[in-house]
Amino acid sequence: MIDFTVPDELQSLLERIKDYISQDVLPAEAEITDPEDVLGSWDVVERLRDRARERGIFTPHLPEEYGGLGVGVLGMALISQEVGAAPLAALGMNCMAPDEGNMHTLLLAGSEEQKERWLRPLGEGRIRSCFAMTEPDVASSDPTNLETTAVRSEDGAEWILNGRKWCITGAIGAAFSILVAKTGEDSAAGHRNYSLILVPTDTPGWTVERDPEWMGSHSPGGHPIISIEDVRVPITNLLGGEGEGFVIAQKRLAGGRLAHAMRWIGMSQRALDLATARLLQRKSFGKELARHQMLQAMIADSAIDLYASRLMVLHTAWKLEHGLPHRQEVAMTKTYVSEAFGRIADRAVQIHGAAGIALDLPVGRIYQDARAARIYDGASEVHRMTIARELLKLAMQGESTKAATGDLA
Numbered sequence: 001m002i003d004f005t006v007p008d009e010l011q012s013l014l015e016r017i018k019d020y021i022s023q024d025v026l027p028a029e030a031e032i033t034d035p036e037d038v039l040g041s042w043d044v045v046e047r048l049r050d051r052a053r054e055r056g057i058f059t060p061h062l063p064e065e066y067g068g069l070g071v072g073v074l075g076m077a078l079i080s081q082e083v084g085a086a087p088l089a090a091l092g093m094n095c096m097a098p099d100e101g102n103m104h105t106l107l108l109a110g111s112e113e114q115k116e117r118w119l120r121p122l123g124e125g126r127i128r129s130c131f132a133m134t135e136p137d138v139a140s141s142d143p144t145n146l147e148t149t150a151v152r153s154e155d156g157a158e159w160i161l162n163g164r165k166w167c168i169t170g171a172i173g174a175a176f177s178i179l180v181a182k183t184g185e186d187s188a189a190g191h192r193n194y195s196l197i198l199v200p201t202d203t204p205g206w207t208v209e210r211d212p213e214w215m216g217s218h219s220p221g222g223h224p225i226i227s228i229e230d231v232r233v234p235i236t237n238l239l240g241g242e243g244e245g246f247v248i249a250q251k252r253l254a255g256g257r258l259a260h261a262m263r264w265i266g267m268s269q270r271a272l273d274l275a276t277a278r279l280l281q282r283k284s285f286g287k288e289l290a291r292h293q294m295l296q297a298m299i300a301d302s303a304i305d306l307y308a309s310r311l312m313v314l315h316t317a318w319k320l321e322h323g324l325p326h327r328q329e330v331a332m333t334k335t336y337v338s339e340a341f342g343r344i345a346d347r348a349v350q351i352h353g354a355a356g357i358a359l360d361l362p363v364g365r366i367y368q369d370a371r372a373a374r375i376y377d378g379a380s381e382v383h384r385m386t387i388a389r390e391l392l393k394l395a396m397q398g399e400s401t402k403a404a405t406g407d408l409a
Contacts, residue, residue: 048092084266109240191246
């Protein structure tokens with residue numbers, strides 16, 4: 001059974017992270033003059049990284065051999081809930097998306113040479129990366145739609161890549177990309193036609209077309225459109241085996257979806273804290289907003305949403321860490337927490353009134369992030385389809401659906 005006791009060494013780490021956020025990160029937020037351009041204030045990020053190293057909290061998710069702290073999935077669930085409240089904290093600690101997910105992917109499938117070339121500098125915070133999967137011209141919720149191709153050169157020494165990607169987080173200024181490309185043409189093979197290929201972004205033919213305006217907060221490097229025209233990389237840049245791209249990506253996405261849910265809990269908590277403070281500060285109809293029962297119900301519902309979200313994340317992280325089946329739990333957690341995040345953020349906006357829709361204040365930006373959460377890393381509808389299929393499969397076999405509903409036993 002899952003044990004909710006936090007080990008002493010992890011508790012100490014969490015305390016250092018909380019101090020880091022309150023003493024270093026939150027004051028630094030005011031120094032970012034343009035939230036849309038974190039790269040323009042990268043000196044602030046570098047200072048925060050130096051402080052994270054001094055506090056012994058840098059790159060917590062990587063093994064010690066790559067400069068990390070070796071914190072497992074369950075520990076990262078607790079850490080990410082803290083850093084989610086202040087996105088600069090994840091940047092400062094080098095555990096932000098997409099780099100965190102790419103580090104896990106390289107650990108999982110990279111050769112020793114690939115780990116030394118890409119993982120080590122990424123873990124040390126010397127470079128950034130991106131993950132190029134989504135495409136503008138196809139419904140990327142179905143990965144067998146992806147059209148970017150990778151074919152071997154005549155001498156077999158290189159991959160030649162062609163295609164177009166968009167919403168590629170962090171791509172501007174990234175040193176390399178993990179690219180999802182079609183390496184097979186067997187219609188019956190489905191997702192086994194796809195592979196992961198490491199692409200240095202200074203390779204001729206890799207071009208940032210433009211960075212559209214997107215809802216929500218922005219990571220360093222934006223979310224641009226990338227054109228890939230006759231990009232050539234060595235055949236050894238294949239990550240994992242040919243045709244294993246989907247399998248590796250699913251393993252990466254399980255942790256990635258959970259990491260997002262963890263951070264959303266932190267953002268949700270910040271939205272609730274802002275909302276409760278607002279209720280105590282403002283008056284209407286002769287009394288504090290906090291004395292109006294309808295508004296009390298709003299913050300109570302948000303607290304309930306947060307409690308359920310925390311328990312789902314912890315249980316799913318526990319299953320991942322113990323190597324237990326977790327696909328159903330990841331789908332349910334990603335869906336529920338993203339939607340709970342939306343409800344909590346929406347209530348915070350309503351409580352703040354006009355201040356809730358002002359984008360120079362935090363609540364409005366949190367709300368934008370919450371709306372986007374239901375789309376990336378798998379739309380809620382796709383996850384519900386996955387959940388329903390598992391339930392129906394058990395029912396068709398004459399079995400109880402208990403095993404597919406997050407049962408602890």
